[in-house]
Amino acid sequence: MQPRIHPAESFDVEDGKRQSGHPADGLGMPIVIKDLTYTVANNANRRERLNLLESVSACLWPGQMTALMGPSGSGKTTLLDVLAGRKTTGALKGDVLFCGRPPTQAFLQRYTGYVEQFDTLLDNLTVSEMLVYTAELKRPLGEPRAAKRAAVEKLVSDLALEQCRHTVIGNQMHRGISGGQAKRVNIGIALVTTPLVLFLDEPTSGLDSQTAKEVMVVVKRLTETGLTTCATVHSPTPRTFALFDSMLLLLRGRTAYFGRRGEAAIDFFSSLPPGMTDSASKVVAWGEAEWIVEITTTANRQDKAAWFAAHYAVSSLAASNAAAIDALEILASGGGMEHEVLLREAKSTATPFFWGVYTMLKHRTSRNFADPAFLGPRIGDKFLFCFIIFTLYFGDGGKQDPGNVLNVMQMLFMWTLLPAFSAVVYVPAIVLERPLFMRERSDGLYWPVTYLVAKLIEEFAIVLVLSVVFAAIVFAGVNLHGSFLLFWMIYLVTLWNGIVLAYGIASLSPNMDFANAAVPAYTIALLFFAGYLVRLQDIPKYWTWFPHLNFIKYAFSAQMLNEYGGANNHPFQGASILEFYDFPHDKWVNLGLESLFLIAFFVLALLGLTFLRHSKR
Numbered sequence: 001m002q003p004r005i006h007p008a009e010s011f012d013v014e015d016g017k018r019q020s021g022h023p024a025d026g027l028g029m030p031i032v033i034k035d036l037t038y039t040v041a042n043n044a045n046r047r048e049r050l051n052l053l054e055s056v057s058a059c060l061w062p063g064q065m066t067a068l069m070g071p072s073g074s075g076k077t078t079l080l081d082v083l084a085g086r087k088t089t090g091a092l093k094g095d096v097l098f099c100g101r102p103p104t105q106a107f108l109q110r111y112t113g114y115v116e117q118f119d120t121l122l123d124n125l126t127v128s129e130m131l132v133y134t135a136e137l138k139r140p141l142g143e144p145r146a147a148k149r150a151a152v153e154k155l156v157s158d159l160a161l162e163q164c165r166h167t168v169i170g171n172q173m174h175r176g177i178s179g180g181q182a183k184r185v186n187i188g189i190a191l192v193t194t195p196l197v198l199f200l201d202e203p204t205s206g207l208d209s210q211t212a213k214e215v216m217v218v219v220k221r222l223t224e225t226g227l228t229t230c231a232t233v234h235s236p237t238p239r240t241f242a243l244f245d246s247m248l249l250l251l252r253g254r255t256a257y258f259g260r261r262g263e264a265a266i267d268f269f270s271s272l273p274p275g276m277t278d279s280a281s282k283v284v285a286w287g288e289a290e291w292i293v294e295i296t297t298t299a300n301r302q303d304k305a306a307w308f309a310a311h312y313a314v315s316s317l318a319a320s321n322a323a324a325i326d327a328l329e330i331l332a333s334g335g336g337m338e339h340e341v342l343l344r345e346a347k348s349t350a351t352p353f354f355w356g357v358y359t360m361l362k363h364r365t366s367r368n369f370a371d372p373a374f375l376g377p378r379i380g381d382k383f384l385f386c387f388i389i390f391t392l393y394f395g396d397g398g399k400q401d402p403g404n405v406l407n408v409m410q411m412l413f414m415w416t417l418l419p420a421f422s423a424v425v426y427v428p429a430i431v432l433e434r435p436l437f438m439r440e441r442s443d444g445l446y447w448p449v450t451y452l453v454a455k456l457i458e459e460f461a462i463v464l465v466l467s468v469v470f471a472a473i474v475f476a477g478v479n480l481h482g483s484f485l486l487f488w489m490i491y492l493v494t495l496w497n498g499i500v501l502a503y504g505i506a507s508l509s510p511n512m513d514f515a516n517a518a519v520p521a522y523t524i525a526l527l528f529f530a531g532y533l534v535r536l537q538d539i540p541k542y543w544t545w546f547p548h549l550n551f552i553k554y555a556f557s558a559q560m561l562n563e564y565g566g567a568n569n570h571p572f573q574g575a576s577i578l579e580f581y582d583f584p585h586d587k588w589v590n591l592g593l594e595s596l597f598l599i600a601f602f603v604l605a606l607l608g609l610t611f612l613r614h615s616k617r
């Protein structure tokens, strides 16, 4: 006799009520997957369409843990991504229903947890800080701080992280917590808002069998409180596999088995025709999971995936599954389910913009400001150039001979250009952090604009302080003229422009190499059109549009007008300096026009962060 699928056991389908005493009482969300087909353009031949998932049907139940299994490349992560709404490409057919309704993206971001295969953590926070940071961004603003801390404390205890709670997470260069602890922190991040559904992509990969079991025991305990849990696993040990309630087995994107783990699965696989199965006696020696993996992997290698899918499709198990799935769908679509209202959620983040910025500054910026590896590259170049200019041009501004006038102009030109050149130092802040940003954004921690504003405030604050010091040293040391306030403001706005430009280019660039090449290429192009190497009036007609798009031109014009605007406007090449170069506008107007580029680069960076994902999933 084929086993009955668990939905019918958990729900009284006829009455439409939960059976009393079910662990899902009070919390949880059933998920129906019905005839799901997911198609993408083949990487190898873009004109060809590939079904990465084909007619997959199953349901995931609150309070139960479903193992998503299958050989490598069978579509497990693809299915998890589809369920969690994290696919950015491809076409979907069929239904994915949470509580009987298609979920909004905002619902998925706010009420489901997704533990990705690779860890994306902030390496300079401690375990506790990482969880508090996530809790503050993801839990409602109105919740008292003590309640948030208590939720984190509970997670630390549930996930057995007490030992390493104050250990810095670290990275490959500076070792911090272990792989198993990092995995548990990732699970903690997914659980910190008490989600209704938990997706885990290979939560046990890279862990020894004991740690893998410990991690899954924790997940099991949490699942029993009513969570709907689905985890991809490769070859779990018998003890780990025993924690799962059911199994969805995929072969080349098609269902090869969906049903209970244990006796039901063993019955199903041992009843296959000879040649397609293996002796059930091996289950004792190998364990159930290993035995099933062996049968299905062999079939996959022998190109029998289609046969398996067809065999399952006509089985009485598939028929009873289909009936149970239909019943659940009808029941759920009837309304009145506990968490149904959440499915109408329209806001992807629980906390407002200003809170996101504040929390990011509080947790991330405070750490960065105490980190020499972060501050070093941001201060070092400015210090070096300031030192060179101070020692090389000391007192030159007070000397009136033509040679010195030329030196001061060249110095002003370099001083104006350097912030744009050294902008490349800000590229890694966006490109290397992209996986973390993508994860946090998908988790509904913040909007791209929140992230961008917080990061810019962090960078702007550093150069605000530095620029006053270095501008004062250079202005006094070189003995410059004009307004110091303007001299400093032009320097500051140019530094800020360099930062936002680097962020803009980084957000548009697919990788570090591209961004590292694009920033200097663009800034060198600006250099030719800044009004010094070629006078603005001598630029050929077909290039005259470009200086208008050049913030360095406005900055350099403002610096020159500031320095030579008064009595200092010496005779130069048969005219005065300013007549010879003919810089347009007033010096303050030039500063104002330069400032407009901040807005333009900001919009560019925001568009890149919002709409370009670079890694297609």
Ligand SMILES: Nc1ncnc2c1ncn2[C@@H]1O[C@H](COP(=O)(O)OP(=O)(O)OP(=O)(O)O)[C@@H](O)[C@H]1O
Pocket (backbone or CB within 6 Å): 040, 041, 042, 043, 044, 050, 052, 070, 071, 072, 073, 074, 075, 076, 077, 078, 079
């Ligand atoms: N655009 C594409 N063109 C061709 N093949 C693709 C494309 N996108 C994904 N695939 C293939 O789809 C299959 C499913 O990938 P997926 O990551 O879901 O497998 P998986 O079962 O999670 O594998 P693993 O266990 O190794 O993580 C893989 O064979 C992958 O190479």
